Amino acid sequence: MSNALVPVKADELHGELIQLVSFNLDKEEYGVEVLKVREIIRMPIVTRVPNTPHYVEGVINLRGKVIPIISMRKKFGLMDAESDKQTRIIVMEVDGELKGFIVDAVSEVIRISSSEIQPSPAVVASGIDQECIAGVINQAERLLVLLDLEKMFSRDEKNAFGSL
Amino acid sequence: MPPIDCEDQELLEGFLAETTELLEKLDDDLVALEKSSDDAELLNRIFRSIHTVKGASSFLGFDLLVKVTHKTEDVLNRLRKGELHVTPEFMDIILEATDLVKLLVSDIKAGDIQEREIDGTIAKLLPLLSEAPPAQTAEGSSSPSAEVAKVVIPASATENDQVVLPVEAAASEPSPNQEVVPAPPPKASGDMVSKKVPPPPKPAEPKGEDLSDNTTVRVDVKRLDDLMNQVGELVLERNRMIQINQDLQQGEPDRLDFNEEFGKLTKRMSFVTSELQMQVLKMRMLPVDKVFKKFPRIVRSMARDLGKEVDLQIFGEETELDRSVVDEIGDPLIHLIRNAMDHGLETPDVRTAAGKPRCGTLVLSAVHEGNQIIISIKDDGNGIDTDRVGRKAVEKGLVTEEQLAAMSQRELFDLIFLPGFSTKDKASDLSGRGVGMDVVKTNIKKLNGLIEIKSEKGQGSEFILRLPLTLAIIQSLLVDVEGEVYSIPLSSVLESLRVDQRQFHLIGNREILKLRDMVLPLIRLESIFGVKRRNEQDNFCYVVVVGTAEKRMGLVVSRLVGQQEVAIKSLGKYLANIPGIAGSTILGDGRVALIIDPVGLVDGGDTGGR
CATH class of the missing domain: 2.40.50.180 (CheA-289, Domain 4)
Structure with missing residues (x-):
């Protein structure tokens, strides 16, 4: 029954447009759904928080709200890079809470049709958790990795961290 | 009966607010009445409260409520005329009736009017009104309430979201215990007793005690006016700031002048904001009485259940603290009181044998000290037996013998806060699960507070809570x-x-x-x-x-x-x-x-x- 449903579903989704915010990390381009993104800001002063996982850069003051900042590079096990003029923080609502993610640069908002999303290949380079990759978008001139950040913090990681 | 439609919503809210307030006071007054039964003023006040509730509920058509309050009023009227006298059994019945009233009101409040068994309580009230024909109750069975059940009032969104601990049920809703235990009312005839029905299963929910609504605030108009004044000043200072900024942008004034002006502005601004802060803080303040006033009732019913005599003295109930703190300290205090009643105070016989007055004393006090509030619960019971506590902790495997040997007096006291610790061998309805004191510790810690224990064997113990005035x-x-x-x-x-x-x-x-x-x-x-x-x-x-x-x-x-x-x-x-x-x-x-x-x-x- 589930097999029969698949083609129907794909047809339905064919015309559905999704807007993505695309950003760069190392040499790759990634995308997240625009509806999840609250704002994009430049690097402010980050206050380090002790005894947290290495990828938690610290916390910042976002107009009176204190939100945690996570380094995407560190989270994905990429080489750390100095922040420069291009560096941005994408503030998103993940797990019902605002969190900021440091990326190398934010490029644009793109529209794609949901049918362009392909399942991610079995092996993806550079140690990114398979979990949080929702798919790959292969357009003529570029390759975009679509992320699902809700899955970024897998359950046991959340627990281990809570009991630190 | 007229169904409640939306236009009556405002009326209903008014009724609920007023009734809730009256009922809260009523509990307190009733317990006080037991101590000073000849206080006519007090009795009149109780009578008026019940009367008001009855009047309002009959106007709005809450039949069940009318029936219970009407009978209670009649009984109180006889008391007022001196035809009846206050006895503990009498008070049990009146308190049970009040509990029922609270339960009914909380049903109305939740917008979920249910068919409640009220005959049991009314049957107990009736013998106290020997003139009242018993037939009236039989006819007053709950047929009209089926109609009521159809009426659905939109429940306010945020209430009832409090987490109530399971152990809580025993203390905050004492009526089910009372309903079974106490002796039949003195004048009860044989078939009256047989009519007594087992307590309805519903009252086990601790709803009735949580009548008070925390979503709205009553503020003194004067405080509001003061606040408006402060805001007015703040607006003036803001205008001044805009002016200074404009001058600076246009490069008109010389530096010196700007520095001076800006310095002045900063001072005034900080003055106004700190005043404003104080005002808002004051508005959030509630007297600790809000929590304290339910204790006389709890202490009374526990004392009767445990067969102990207790004199509860409350001091400093006018001490104010932040709403957020008030909301949080209720549970820990109930646990501490229960602890003092159950473990601290001895039974009258043991007390007399030890050369102490029969009646134990429990002192509950609150006082401000700097930016802290200090709440103390002190009993003159037998104190904490550290040897026994230590032995029990080892028995339960919470500490080892070596650890125990190295412990100071203070650390021994702290053992009672360990989860799972209890000196009781068997859990009763009141205690013995080893949960209560752990709850106390976690809640107080959550509030950034400290607990201190002073105890002397045979002399009693004192639990001192130090809490911040505000959490913000x-x-x-x-x-x-x-x-x-x-x-x-x-x-x-x-x-x-x-x-x-x-x-x-x-x-x-x-x-x-x-x-x-x-x-x-x-x-x-x-x-x-x-x-x-x-x-x-x-x-x-x-x-x-x-x-x-x-x-x-x-x-x-x-x-x-x-x-x-x-x-x-x-x-x-x-x-x-x-x-x-x-x-x-x-x-x-x-x-x-x-x-x-x-x-x-x-x-x-x-x-x-x-």
Whole structure:
């Protein structure tokens, strides 16, 4: 029954447009759904928080709200890079809470049709958790990795961290 | 009966607010009446309350409520005329009726009117009205309530979201116990007793006690006017600020003038905002009476259940504290009172044998001290038997013999807070599950408060709670640790001193400092927080002495920045539970500073040192 449903579903989704915010990390381009993104800001002063996982850069003051900042590079096990003029923080609502993610640069908002999303290949380079990759978008001139950040913090990681 | 339609919503809300208030007071008055039964003024007040509830509910067509209140009123009327006398059994029945009224009101409030068994209670009231024809009750069975059940009132969204602990049910809803236990009313005839029905299953929910609504606030009009004045001044200062900014943009005034003007503005602004802060804080304040007033009732019913005689004295119920704190201290206090009643106070016979007055005393008091409120629960019972506590803890495997042998008096007292600890061998409805004191500790810790126990065997014990007045804004000491700024709540700072590091001693793996006649264990914040060393090692550093109860600890920092009032910001659930960090705040320059949790550091401080 589930097999029969698949083609129907794909047809339905064919015309559905999704807007993505695309950003760069190392040499790759990634995308997240625009509806999840609250704002994009430049690097402010980050206050380090002790005894947290290495990828938690610290916390910042976002107009009176204190939100945690996570380094995407560190989270994905990429080489750390100095922040420069291009560096941005994408503030998103993940797990019902605002969190900021440091990326190398934010490029644009793109529209794609949901049918362009392909399942991610079995092996993806550079140690990114398979979990949080929702798919790959292969357009003529570029390759975009679509992320699902809700899955970024897998359950046991959340627990281990809570009991630190 | 007229159904309640939406137009009546406002009327209904008014009714609920008024009734809730009356019922809260009623409990208190009834318990007081038992002590001074000839107080005519008190009796009249009780009578009026019930009468008002009856009048309003008949107007709105709540038949069940009318029936119960009507009978209760009749009984009270006879009491007023001197035809009846106050006895504990009599009070049990009246209190049971009040509980039923509360339950019915809370049904109405939840918008979920149910068919309740009210005949049992009414049957108990009837014998007290010997003139009343018994037939009236039979006819008054709950047929009309089926109609009522159809009426659905939209429930207000936020109420009932409080988590009520399962152990809570026993204390906050004593009626089911009472309904079964007490002797039949003195004048009851045989078939009256047989008519008594088993308690309806519903009242087990602790709903009736939670009538009070915390979603709306009543504020003194004068306070509101004051607030408006303050806001007016703030607007003036804002205009002034805009003006100064404009002048500066146009480059008109000379620097000197600007500096002076801006300085003045800053001063006025800080004055107005701190006034405003005080005003808003005051508005959020509630007298602790809000929590205290339900205790006489609880103490009374527990005393009757346990067969003990208790005189509850309450002091300082007018002491005000923040709403958030008031909401949180109810549970821990109930547990502490229950603890004192069950474990502390002895039965009258034992007391007489020990040469104490038959009637035990339980003193509940609240007082302000600096920016803290101190609540104490003191009994003159038999105190904490540390030998027994220690033995039980070993038996239950909570500590080992060796640990026990090394414990100070204070640490022995602390054993009772361990989850799962109980001196009882068997759990009863009141205690023995080893949950209560753990709840007390966690709740108080959540409020940034401290618990202190004073106890002398045979003389009684006292539990002292030290709580912050508010959870939103605290006084704090800002310290610099190798360039990073941290904030330490001033309430736990005992002193701070500048010390030459060569005075530190190393015992085992730990650095300590001899401070007067005290050996102070030290924690280097830079090492437990993993701060990168930036400056050259300086021989001099500062030690901030923090303490919780009897534990003291020195935090080694590079520099003291100063004292500041800071607003607490949560770190969110993702970064909750970081050891040693209680939250964060935003400094004047917009940066975030972390607030240190000294209690966490002192408890988990064994990993400190170098």
